[in-house]
Amino acid sequence: MTYKPTQSALDTVHRLHCIGCDDRIPGQDAAEDFRCRSCGSLFEVEYPQLLPPGEGPEKSQGLQTNVGDMKNRWLNRRSSNSPLDRSGVWRFRELLPFLDYERYVVTLEEGNTPLYRLPRSAESLGLENLFAKHQGMNPTGSFKDTGMTAALSVAHQRGFNWVACASTGNTSAAMAAYAARAGMRALVLIPEGKVAWGKLAQSLDYGAITCQLKTDFDGCVAVLAELVRRAPVYLLNSVNPYRLEGQKTPAMEIAEAMNWQVPDHIVVPGGNLANNSALGKGFAELLALGFIDRLPRISVIQAEGANPLFISMSQYDGKKIEPVRAETRATAIRIGNPASWQKAVKVLQETGGWCEQVSEQEIALAKAEIGAEGIGCEPASAVTLAGLKKLVAQGRVQRQATVVLVLTGHALKDPEYTIDLHRGNLLTAEEKAIMQRGQRKALEFLTHAPLVIDPSVEAVMHILDSAVRA
């Protein structure tokens, strides 16, 4: 294997800041496993010329133009035909100055995802302005693409031929696609016997070498951490801080779509917790540079069966985290020991966000409700609406608040869940009985499993009439 690390002048424009011991190191000096050599914590990317630590917009010198010009430049790039400009990550490249992007960006034209209104959910919650930012509309069907274009481009610039991750789902799909796009090779490690074939199809499709290890997920992570120390393979799990630089760009897109009036509240699903960390970083940078005048509240919703952050916040004030044995049908957030928990706690505290947990039934009904708006998402995305319902019921979210739910994955990521849901398999016995009696008022967003009928107009019209009366 050839391994030709390159060093770039850009390594002096950015540096890595350890969130545990406050150490600061050049980007190229990071350990292969992206853990701080002193304290083992994660790093975040800093731009000392753009945003000197602890200083406000008046001290910032990095953007060689004013904020209004920059907003126009970002907007106008949407009309460009160049792939770099058409990317919803790289059109904000002035805020990602760690790459020679003309030479090394690997893009599938990710980002620029829709911000949909949810009129019916808004009405039932009594809210005036409820939106869904649909990150599942990215090329491989999840929000991971925005982070992957950033971190894999770094691997490309540094001369790696191989990239790797431990994952059974969205991360491996995104990594495999971007690696193929770059002509690089990808290695996916998964625990044996816990293979979700549907989700794995994507990494096979893009030609990734996929190994099932006779261990659990944590065992895969351990093997990978040692592998990257011994072989020239670049680690792309979300401990890689460049992933979060791409994942911060929906903050710019949301602010831009609202004419730079930030929403009051953003609600994200909580799994490995890189997502709210990245959005929090994005909004904080926009505030420091003077693009916006306040931060949105950023809340995190977890499934009851995979709730380590909820427990940390409610029992230990975010000071420590205890891994849980994760179990939920919302597989994308089935994570018991989230890597980015410290970053996530910081964002919760700095923005005044809340952490809530929701049950499997609450997730299922919220998923059907989002579908009834004409918007498909994977179950993990639906925790946002389920959680918002709780926050409204608790009086924490007011009627006039503008709220954005971040949907993280496409409905086609998990069609089995949808079918189980509409067959009533994810409901309580009581809910299922209500559904079977056809009382649509109680469960109005659920259809029934396909009805088998005679091939006659009369039979079909009978179904229609029943549906109209229901």
Add this chain to the structure above:
Amino acid sequence: MTYKPTQSALDTVHRLHCIGCDDRIPGQDAAEDFRCRSCGSLFEVEYPQLLPPGEGPEKSQGLQTNVGDMKNRWLNRRSSNSPLDRSGVWRFRELLPFLDYERYVVTLEEGNTPLYRLPRSAESLGLENLFAKHQGMNPTGSFKDTGMTAALSVAHQRGFNWVACASTGNTSAAMAAYAARAGMRALVLIPEGKVAWGKLAQSLDYGAITCQLKTDFDGCVAVLAELVRRAPVYLLNSVNPYRLEGQKTPAMEIAEAMNWQVPDHIVVPGGNLANNSALGKGFAELLALGFIDRLPRISVIQAEGANPLFISMSQYDGKKIEPVRAETRATAIRIGNPASWQKAVKVLQETGGWCEQVSEQEIALAKAEIGAEGIGCEPASAVTLAGLKKLVAQGRVQRQATVVLVLTGHALKDPEYTIDLHRGNLLTAEEKAIMQRGQRKALEFLTHAPLVIDPSVEAVMHILDSAVRA
């Protein structure tokens, strides 16, 4: 059921033209099944003020501005935050003047899909400029969304509460999503026992009433044709000519992305044949209005097991079509009796396109090759690359030609196919043996099914070394 048909001034701006007997009728006079009452043929939408039949651009009076201004207007809408402008269909609304779009458009921000280069496939074919227009990046994962926003908006304007289609795949997913978005109800008819659960999950997700009829697909179509005559239900199969008006807009997007220099050759999959019909109409209108100076050649590729157009063109010069019993794993084009065959023949003849057929093995290898470019698609989309290989080998496509393959569906539409492919189940015994011996030169785009190994760095490094040496 309430049924409040509305009539609009726009019904005089457009009219329907029967492609069989040349009859012309107002839009609101179409029969419920969209067949000509005189001859039973299909209609296409005409705009007599915009494009008087048989007259060139110098006679056109409909666009109240010049071509250059219009190009800029369309481009600039990409930077707008209004959903209407962000739609890749409705930003070209001057060419779809049949709707009061401010009031009635139902959009999920479809279109504006990527035009990817395929550098490795180009190199192996000896072509200089090969692109993929990826219509699978639409909101529900297929090109059907562009047509559905157009036709379902017409249903909305005409006051229908219910829409319906016979489909087991992409059409029903798109219809259900747009109907939900509009707050309308959707009815899907499918043949019993031939249910592809994965594809159906989407229509359930969006709350469509889904009936399995104890008959085959043609039986469903017959029931539906009678149903729409007896009940106020709007038909959204591709016999509906407004579907094609939305599906013509990728022609504008392709031309715009190439700075209005049209490619030499566009290659589309051939199933029900509305797709090449719509693209042909789009390019013809651009030519007549003076936006472009020539037509691209538009070719159609069918699977060998579902090849009625190929037989029609090669044996009957396109003058008649004989239905076939369709069988192919490329389910989106598993159609033996295509509705739009006459329109498709016209486009083939007017643009000088070819019709080819490809085998299941050729589809499978082409799908893996597209995946290795970092681009996922459903198997039906891969017929385009497989067919292009044949056209190049036949000497019909020259090295310097600019070629665009239209990919119609997302990889997540059919993950089972991908897994079968990479396990070797879709290959000949010989191909499979080559793959099992690890001779990547012969089948370099195929990975192997996941390898089960010990959880040790040594085991993983052994796999890496094998992959590097292969």
